[in-house]
Amino acid sequence: MKGKTWIVVRREFWGTVRRPSWLIGTFGMPVFVGLYAGIIFLIGSAAAKMDKPTGKAGVVDHAGIVRFEQGPSSMGGEIPAEAKQAMDTAIAMAGSSAGPAAGMVKTLLSGTQFVPFATEDEALAALARKEIGAVYVVPADYLATGKIVAYDASESILSEGKLAQAPLRRLLVRSLAADRVAPETVERILDPLQVKTLTRGPEGAWVERGVAELIRRLGVPLGFTMMLLISILVSSGTLIQGVSEEKENRVIEVILSSIDARSLLLGKLLGLGAAGLLQLAIWLTMALFPLFLFVAGLALSPMIVVLCLAYFVLAFLLFGTLITATGVLGTNAKDMQQYGMFWSIACAVPMFFLEIMLREPNGTAARILSIIPLTSPVTMMLRIGARGVAWWEIPLTLAILALSVWLALRFAARVFRTALLMYGKRPTIPEVFRWMRQA
Amino acid sequence: MPQLLIDDVVKAYDATVAVDHVSFEVNGGEVFGLLGPNGAGKSTLIRMVMDILRPDAGRILVNGQPSTGADHDKVGYLPEERGLYRKQKVIDVLDYFGRLKGMKGPDVKAKAQAALDRMGLGEWAKKKVEALSKGMQQKVQIIGTLLHEPEIVVLDEPFTGLDPVNARVVKELIADLKRQGRLIVLSTHQMDQVEELCDRIVMIDRGKRVLYGTVRQIKRQYAEELRRTSGRANVVVVDGEGDFAGLPGVLSVEAVGGESRVTLDPGVSPETFLAHALGRGVSISRFEAAPTPLEEIFIHVVTTNGAAAA
Numbered sequence: 172m173k174g175k176t177w178i179v180v181r182r183e184f185w186g187t188v189r190r191p192s193w194l195i196g197t198f199g200m201p202v203f204v205g206l207y208a209g210i211i212f213l214i215g216s217a218a219a220k221m222d223k224p225t226g227k228a229g230v231v232d233h234a235g236i237v238r239f240e241q242g243p244s245s246m247g248g249e250i251p252a253e254a255k256q257a258m259d260t261a262i263a264m265a266g267s268s269a270g271p272a273a274g275m276v277k278t279l280l281s282g283t284q285f286v287p288f289a290t291e292d293e294a295l296a297a298l299a300r301k302e303i304g305a306v307y308v309v310p311a312d313y314l315a316t317g318k319i320v321a322y323d324a325s326e327s328i329l330s331e332g333k334l335a336q337a338p339l340r341r342l343l344v345r346s347l348a349a350d351r352v353a354p355e356t357v358e359r360i361l362d363p364l365q366v367k368t369l370t371r372g373p374e375g376a377w378v379e380r381g382v383a384e385l386i387r388r389l390g391v392p393l394g395f396t397m398m399l400l401i402s403i404l405v406s407s408g409t410l411i412q413g414v415s416e417e418k419e420n421r422v423i424e425v426i427l428s429s430i431d432a433r434s435l436l437l438g439k440l441l442g443l444g445a446a447g448l449l450q451l452a453i454w455l456t457m458a459l460f461p462l463f464l465f466v467a468g469l470a471l472s473p474m475i476v477v478l479c480l481a482y483f484v485l486a487f488l489l490f491g492t493l494i495t496a497t498g499v500l501g502t503n504a505k506d507m508q509q510y511g512m513f514w515s516i517a518c519a520v521p522m523f524f525l526e527i528m529l530r531e532p533n534g535t536a537a538r539i540l541s542i543i544p545l546t547s548p549v550t551m552m553l554r555i556g557a558r559g560v561a562w563w564e565i566p567l568t569l570a571i572l573a574l575s576v577w578l579a580l581r582f583a584a585r586v587f588r589t590a591l592l593m594y595g596k597r598p599t600i601p602e603v604f605r606w607m608r609q610a
Numbered sequence: 611m612p613q614l615l616i617d618d619v620v621k622a623y624d625a626t627v628a629v630d631h632v633s634f635e636v637n638g639g640e641v642f643g644l645l646g647p648n649g650a651g652k653s654t655l656i657r658m659v660m661d662i663l664r665p666d667a668g669r670i671l672v673n674g675q676p677s678t679g680a681d682h683d684k685v686g687y688l689p690e691e692r693g694l695y696r697k698q699k700v701i702d703v704l705d706y707f708g709r710l711k712g713m714k715g716p717d718v719k720a721k722a723q724a725a726l727d728r729m730g731l732g733e734w735a736k737k738k739v740e741a742l743s744k745g746m747q748q749k750v751q752i753i754g755t756l757l758h759e760p761e762i763v764v765l766d767e768p769f770t771g772l773d774p775v776n777a778r779v780v781k782e783l784i785a786d787l788k789r790q791g792r793l794i795v796l797s798t799h800q801m802d803q804v805e806e807l808c809d810r811i812v813m814i815d816r817g818k819r820v821l822y823g824t825v826r827q828i829k830r831q832y833a834e835e836l837r838r839t840s841g842r843a844n845v846v847v848v849d850g851e852g853d854f855a856g857l858p859g860v861l862s863v864e865a866v867g868g869e870s871r872v873t874l875d876p877g878v879s880p881e882t883f884l885a886h887a888l889g890r891g892v893s894i895s896r897f898e899a900a901p902t903p904l905e906e907i908f909i910h911v912v913t914t915n916g917a918a919a920a
Contacts, residue, residue: 175710178706178710179710416695420693420696421691421693424687425689425707426710427660427662428689429682429707429710588662
């Protein structure tokens with residue numbers, strides 16, 4: 172990098188990260204999120220004291236059909252092992268202080284233990300003592316009507332009583348089928364559909380793809396995509412503010428008499444971009460650290476991470492250049508922000524085709540979006556995750572992106588130089604194209 | 611070899627030719643005036659010298675070589691559109707400007723501080739630019755232009771916004787730069803300052819060069835033309851004793867200091883007046899034909915050029 176570009180990089184970076192607005196935005200945001208979480212925690216703790224989950228429900232069986240089981244009855248269905256582990260961890264971290272939410276998760280994971288009561292009065296007394304979370308009364312004419320009366324301690328839509336209804340259904344099915352149907356058949360009645368999905372792999376063979384596999388492959392590309400979109404949105408303001416500074420202070424003519432427009436643009440892009448990325452990194456580290464640990468625990472493919480990083484960097488440079496160059500066409504800060512917003516939206520366009528790309532990562536739409544520089548980064552990151560990329564597409568699209576960055580810098584420098592020298596006049600589109608042609 | 615050569619330079623914006631085949635040269639140790647009415651093409655020409663804009667045709671040579679990015683560091687530029695980073699400290703702004711002009715090492719700030727001290731702004735070094743008055747900011751800008759000790763100095767309206775005291779400081783600075791052998795291009799509308807400071811001038815109107823030469827040459831050339839075309843009267847300054855008003859061909863006499871400023875009838879030359887005075891035995895210790903003010907030449911050329919273009 173040329174010496175003068177480096178001088179601009181240093182000035183823009185240090186000038187930005189020392190600004191009170193940057194410091195407040197960077198460190199204030201996690202503090203705000205922390206305070207927000209703290210308030211929810213306090214309210215949750217208070218609620219937990221009032222509404223501690225019991226994991227039990229009382230049953231008064233006037234019909235005499237219920238066959239009570241040892242231990243809790245689960246909700247049924249299959250919860251993926253990774254998801255169950257993650258929820259276990261969440262409960263361990265939050266403890267009972269998370270109140271109703273913890274109760275809900277606990278009920279989901281552990282199921283409900285049904286306790287028999289002879290009379291409704293005894294059951295309701297136990298409910299009043301909070302020994303159980305709900306009471307179900309099975310009337311004598313249940314077989315004829317199918318109706319059951321429920322007493323729920325909470326009005327919440329996620330109360331223990333409501334969550335216990337699925338396990339109660341399973342208990343009643345087992346009770347009604349007992350001695351009449353073979354136990355394996357009962358299990359199939361309760362859980363008749365466990366799907367194992369096979370899809371075409373990269374070599375054309377049918378392979379099984381579970382939820383964990385999907386998270387492992389798409390987690391990183393989606394994470395980088397979201398980071399790219401957020402970083403472009405966050406940095407566009409900083410970039411435009413940075414270039415509008417020279418225009419608003421009318422200092423640009425002095426600067427351009429000392430350094431050529433391309434070096435100045437590159438210096439600003441790198442310096443301001445680094446400040447924007449640093450802000451994002453701090454937010455991620457402070458606010459989303461647990462998410463990082465979770466993702467890291469999924470044994471990610473280093474190749475996917477490296478490729479996504481390469482697309483991320485090139486995309487950031489490309490969109491940063493375009494945002495900066497078009498931002499200076501505005502006559503005031505509001506104009507500049509709107510021009511910059513256009514590119515942020517352009518970057519997100521492939522997300523509109525997410526479903527198509529996941530279904531057909533090697534399809535025509537995905538391939539076309541991959542070679543268009545503006546849509547290439549996000550498309551390629553998603554396709555790499557979906558294993559829909561031929562090996563030669565990666566160097567090809569990286570080369571197209573690198574060339575696009577170089578061309579964008581070249582043309583943007585011309586627009587940048589001329590636009591910055593114009594004060595108070597909004598250029599027309601033909602004028603902009605003429606500047607791009609002119610040396 | 612001239613230090614700065616502008617050779618047949620052309621620059622157009624669409625159908626408007628801002629600079630139309632302009633040529634001139636400037637050497638070290640001279641103050642060169644770049645004159646012209648608003649919109650004449652001066653700023654475009656200066657921006658091309660500074661390599662901010664590129665000419666469509668022609669050459670700009672610095673020390674005999676085409677002007678390149680490397681020449682940025684040899685030039686100090688004070689543009690007409692002036693500005694500083696308002697939220698930054700004065701010393702930091704000067705440090706940044708100096709480094710962009712190729713200054714290196716830890717002593718850039720020390721040099722900037724010394725320059726601020728010389729201009730009477732030493733105590734403002736750590737203040738933000740926005741705290742300074744307009745005149746102070748102007749001085750900071752001039753320091754920023756000269757901090758890297760450039761060979762070529764381009765000053766576009768350097769006296770705008772300065773009070774008489776600070777204007778004198780800047781004039782002394784320009785004289786000092788000239789003594790050091792620097793090349794100074796001075797663009798201004800203040801003709802009295804051009805007369806006072808410039809050795810040679812070029813005047814541009816509607817993109818074309820309309821005047822070029824030493825101030826003395828141009829004045830001499832246009833004194834006669836102005837008399838002929840606009841009937842402008844000759845004026846002489848006389849130090850002596852006698853009735854000047856009673857002499858033939860005298861229109862009016864005005865006492866200025868200890869001297870008399872005598873306006874002659876149209877068509878009467880200073881030589882004729884002097885012959886009359888000596889013939890009548892008037893005592894004269896000093897006699898001088900008052901030069902035609904550059905301002906009148908400026909207005910005459912612009913008006914004539916405008917009429918011709920119409």
